Amino acid sequence: MTAPNSTRAALISxxxxxxxxxxxxxxxxxxxxxxxxxxxxxxxxxxxxxxxTMSNALIIERDDDVVIIDSHITPAAGRALLDxxxxxxxxxxxxxxxxxxxxxxxNGVPAFGPDIEIIGHEVTYQKLTxxxxxxxxxxSSLNRFDNTVANLQQRIAxxxxxxxxxxxxxxxxxxxxxxxxxxxxxxxxTTTLKxxxxxxxxxxxxxxxxxxxxxxxxxxxxxxxxxxxxxxxxMMLGGISYMGDGYVAEWADTLQGLKQLSFDLVxxxxxxxxxxxxxxxxxxxxxxxxxxxxRRLKALGYNAEEAAARxxxxxxxxxxGVDQLGANLEAVQRMYDIMDGNID
Ligand SMILES: [Zn+2]
Numbered sequence: 001m002t003a004p005n006s007t008r009a010a011l012i013s014x015x016x017x018x019x020x021x022x023x024x025x026x027x028x029x030x031x032x033x034x035x036x037x038x039x040x041x042x043x044x045x046x047x048x049x050x051x052x053t054m055s056n057a058l059i060i061e062r063d064d065d066v067v068i069i070d071s072h073i074t075p076a077a078g079r080a081l082l083d084x085x086x087x088x089x090x091x092x093x094x095x096x097x098x099x100x101x102x103x104x105x106x107n108g109v110p111a112f113g114p115d116i117e118i119i120g121h122e123v124t125y126q127k128l129t130x131x132x133x134x135x136x137x138x139x140s141s142l143n144r145f146d147n148t149v150a151n152l153q154q155r156i157a158x159x160x161x162x163x164x165x166x167x168x169x170x171x172x173x174x175x176x177x178x179x180x181x182x183x184x185x186x187x188x189x190t191t192t193l194k195x196x197x198x199x200x201x202x203x204x205x206x207x208x209x210x211x212x213x214x215x216x217x218x219x220x221x222x223x224x225x226x227x228x229x230x231x232x233x234x235m236m237l238g239g240i241s242y243m244g245d246g247y248v249a250e251w252a253d254t255l256q257g258l259k260q261l262s263f264d265l266v267x268x269x270x271x272x273x274x275x276x277x278x279x280x281x282x283x284x285x286x287x288x289x290x291x292x293x294x295r296r297l298k299a300l301g302y303n304a305e306e307a308a309a310r311x312x313x314x315x316x317x318x319x320x321g322v323d324q325l326g327a328n329l330e331a332v333q334r335m336y337d338i339m340d341g342n343i344d
Contacts, residue, residue: 023036023038023044023265023267023272023273023274023275024036024037024038024044025037025038025039025040028043028087028088029048030048030083030084030087031050031080031083031084032047032048032050032051032053032080032081032083032084033045033046033047033048033053033080033081033084034046034047034048035059035084035087035088036273038227038229038265038267038273039224039227039229041060041061041062041089042058042059042060042061042224042227042229043058043059043061043088044056044058044267044273045057045058045059045081045084046272047072047077047080049173050080051076051077051080051173051176051177051180052073052074052077052173052174052176052177052180053072053073053077053080053081054072054073054077054104054270055070055072055073055102055104055105055269055270056070056267056268056269056270056271057069057070057071057072057081058070058222058231058267059085059088060204060206060224061088061089061091062091062201062202062203062204063201063202063203064091064202065091065092065093065094065095065201065202066085066089066091066092066093066094066095067093067094067095067096067097067199067204067206068081068085068093068095068096068097068112069096069097069098069099069222069231069233070096070097070098070099070105070106070108070233070269071096071098071105071106071107071108071109071111071112072104072105072107072108073103073104073105073107073108073177074107074108074177074180074181074183074184075107075108075109075110075111075180075183075184075185076111076180076183077108077111077180078107078108078109078110078111078112079108079111081108081111082111082112093112093116094116094117095116095117095118095119095199096109096112096116096117096118096119097118097119097120097206097208097220097222098118098119098120098121098124098189098220099219099220099222099231099232099233099234099235099269100120100121100124100215100216100218100219100220100233100234100235100269101120101123101124101127101128101132101216101218102137102138102216102234102245103132103135103137103138103141103184104141105233105234105269106120106124106128106186106187107184107186109187110183110185110187117190117191118187118188118189118190118191119189119190119191119192119193119197119208120188120189120191120192120193120218120220121189121192121193121194121210121218121219121220122192122193122194122218123216123217123218124188124189124192124216124218125188125189125192126218127216127217127218128186128187128188128189129188132186133186135245136244136245137242137244137245140244142181145174145177145178145181146178148174149171149174149175149178152167152170152171152174153171155167156168156171193208193210193220194210195209195210196208196209196210204224204226205224205225205226206222206223206224207222207223207224207225208220208221208222208223209221209222209223209257209258209261211254211255211256211257211258212250212253212254212257213246213247213250213251213254214235214241214246214247214250214251214254214255215233215234215235215241215242215243215245215246215251216234216245216246217245217247219233219234219235219254220233221233221235221236221258221261223261223263225261225262228262228263228264228265229263229264229265229267230258230261230263230265230266230267231267231268231269232258232266232267232268232269233268233269234268234269234270235251235254235255235258236255236258236266236268236279236280236283237268237269237270237271237283238268238271238272238274238279239271239279239282239283239320239321240283240286240320241283243328243330243331243334244328244330244331244334245334246331246334247338248287248290248291248294248331248334248335249287249291249335249338251283251284251287252284252285252287252288255280255283255284255287256284258280259277259280266279266280278319282316282319282320283320285316285319286313286316286319286320286322289313289315289316290311290313290327290331290335291335293307293311293312293313293327294307294311294327294332294335294336295339297310297311298336298339303336304329304332304333304335304336305329305333307327307332307336308326308327308328308329308331308332308333309325309326310325310326311325311326311327311332312325313327
């Protein structure tokens with residue numbers, strides 16, 4: 001689309017004057033992704049359901065190359081991401097930042113070839129060079145996908161007509177994902193950091209920050225100060241994150257660090273981006289209250305299972321939808337293990 005220069009200038013000044021309602025300036029739909037251009041040359045990539053991607057990614061175009069954050073759940077999903085990048089730019093993808101070690105963010109890495117620089121926290125390196133194939137969170141995901149396939153096969157056996165066809169489509173989607181897992185090669189970072197690192201190349205400033213333990217022992221917040229955007233991986237989603245590898249008692253403090261940055265837009269590892277920064281306060285309050293509640297119940301002699309059933313966090317109903325008694329058992333069990341000194 002072209003417009004006379006004066007019209008175009010008027011349009012641009014109009015766009016600048018109006019606060020953005022959604023998060024994107026422009027949306028590009030590829031075969032496998034929705035790319036939301038959240039600032040010039042910066043695209044928030046979410047899967048469109050053509051194949052299983054599970055997590056979000058960020059594409060950052062620089063003068064001569066491209067940096068990406070996270071790579072999805074399998075090499076096949078990573079290749080789909082690369083194909084989608086090719087829709088918006090021909091520049092080489094030289095650098096990949098891992099927000100954290102989890103399978104659904106890091107297992108697409110091999111799609112980007114052997115020469116790419118992979119930057120991650122030291123803990124991400126330790127996890128991916130340790131025994132990643134036997135990490136509990138990864139193993140339980142394999143189980144979950146196998147169960148999903150078995151469940152669909154069962155339902156197809158009992159279904160007919162349009163419902164059966166719909167279930168068959170779902171089955172093929174999940175079977176394709178399970179097959180894609182055969183290609184996984186755990187690939188650790190080639191460059192690590194402990195606290196902070198800044199990339200200045202190609203007309204961009206990209207800051208990497210570690211503020212403490214939260215969703216894992218090595219979560220990075222990737223901050224673009226000029227654009228006032230932060231990619232938070234899973235340390236900050238729109239609501240409560242998965243806590244099975246988390247440090248719930250430390251999480252609120254870590255998010256306090258995040259809040260020291262100046263940003264207007266949060267791009268999380270799952271779910272849509274958001275500008276409502278109160279969400280950070282809300283989950284901080286939840287993690288703090290969950291910590292206190294679990295300590296209280298443990299002191300009363302309840303085991304983890306009992307504590308998970310009894311934990312009362314319904315004061316978070318309005319902000320986080322916690323309207324039932326109880327807390328996630330995996331999270332509570334892990335909190336017990338940490339309090340008992342079974343986990344560092
Ligand atoms: Zn995660």
